[in-house]
Amino acid sequence: MTYTALSLTAVGFALVLDLVLLRTRLVRRRVFWVSYAIVLAGQLVTNGVLAGTRIVRYDAATITGLRVAWAPVEDLGFGFSLILQTLAWWVFWGRRSARRAPADVRPAGDGQPSP
Amino acid sequence: MSHLAYLAVLALVLVGSGWLEVLLGVRVWRRPRRLALTLLPVVAVFYAWDVYAIAHGQWSFDPRRVLGVRLPGHVPVEELAFFVVVPVAALLTLEAVRKVRGWPVGDEDDGRPR
Numbered sequence: 272m273t274y275t276a277l278s279l280t281a282v283g284f285a286l287v288l289d290l291v292l293l294r295t296r297l298v299r300r301r302v303f304w305v306s307y308a309i310v311l312a313g314q315l316v317t318n319g320v321l322a323g324t325r326i327v328r329y330d331a332a333t334i335t336g337l338r339v340a341w342a343p344v345e346d347l348g349f350g351f352s353l354i355l356q357t358l359a360w361w362v363f364w365g366r367r368s369a370r371r372a373p374a375d376v377r378p379a380g381d382g383q384p385s386p
Numbered sequence: 387m388s389h390l391a392y393l394a395v396l397a398l399v400l401v402g403s404g405w406l407e408v409l410l411g412v413r414v415w416r417r418p419r420r421l422a423l424t425l426l427p428v429v430a431v432f433y434a435w436d437v438y439a440i441a442h443g444q445w446s447f448d449p450r451r452v453l454g455v456r457l458p459g460h461v462p463v464e465e466l467a468f469f470v471v472v473p474v475a476a477l478l479t480l481e482a483v484r485k486v487r488g489w490p491v492g493d494e495d496d497g498r499p500r
Contacts, residue, residue: 274444277435296494302489303439305478313402326451332487333444337499353432357473358480360424365396365493368420 274333278348295359295366307350307354314350318342392464403475406494412481414474424477429469436461436469489496 272279289297297303323325323341337344405461406412414421437459439445455463482490 276437281435291409297492300489300492302480302483302487305487305489306476306483307481309479310476313399314402314472316401316479317472322391324391324451326448326458327445328448329445330443333442347480350464353428353469353472354476356428356431357424357476360427361420361477361480362493364420364423365491369495 273294274329274343274345275335278345278352281352282348285352285359289355289359293359293363295362297355297358303355303358306358307351310354311347311350315340315342316344318346318350332376389451392447392462393453395465396467399471399475403478406478406482410482410485412478412485414481416496421474421477425470426471428473429466432469433459433461436465437487441495450451 286298289295293311302367307357319340319342322338322343332341334345391463404415407415440460447464452462457463457466480491483489
């Protein structure tokens with residue numbers, strides 16, 4: 272598979288992970304898109320430096336050749352997938368621990384601890 | 387450019403996001419168990435992708451700009467660091483946005499059935 276195809280596949284996999292497998296549904300939340308916009312700004316700089324200074328070099332046969340801030344456009348899919356998968360797992364584990372221990376952290380009824 | 391070039395980029399990401407934990411009081415590094423559980427599947431997927439891409443020559447690394455330490459699958463050690471530092475930066479960003487704007491993320495224990 273080319274980097275182009277892998278990049279698109281990775282975006283699709285992250286969406287399936289978020290919406291179907293973990294059911295975190297982050298892509299339907301404002302907090303995700305605002306966070307992603309901030310991270311994207313950083314990614315454009317990081318990818319741009321790594322590709323622009325040729326620390327990382329890409330085989331021309333595996334990419335479209337379209338570049339965004341010196342980096343292959345495919346890096347955007349790679350980066351989006353990395354971020355969405357990470358945030359989805361983070362929320363998944365946070366949700367699990369919130370579900371498991373609500374009685375321990377939330378006062379019951381009148382807020383007095385049980386004897 | 388030196389052998390530290392790639393590492394220097396990662397150090398900038400680490401510092402550029404790390405202040406959120408220290409100054410804004412966002413807790414990501416200080417929840418190591420949840421962080422480890424989050425990073426494990428992500429690192430596994432992207433490490434495997436890296437091995438594939440390197441094996442097929444889709445991308446390569448300038449030997450003058452990396453430390454030269456290669457992990458299994460010829461993955462430069464900087465790549466493994468990338469798969470930790472960048473996700474942590476994203477987590478710090480998410481938690482910072484939640485803290486500043488008060489928007490729900492989906493893991494809040496509000497007592498209601500989901």
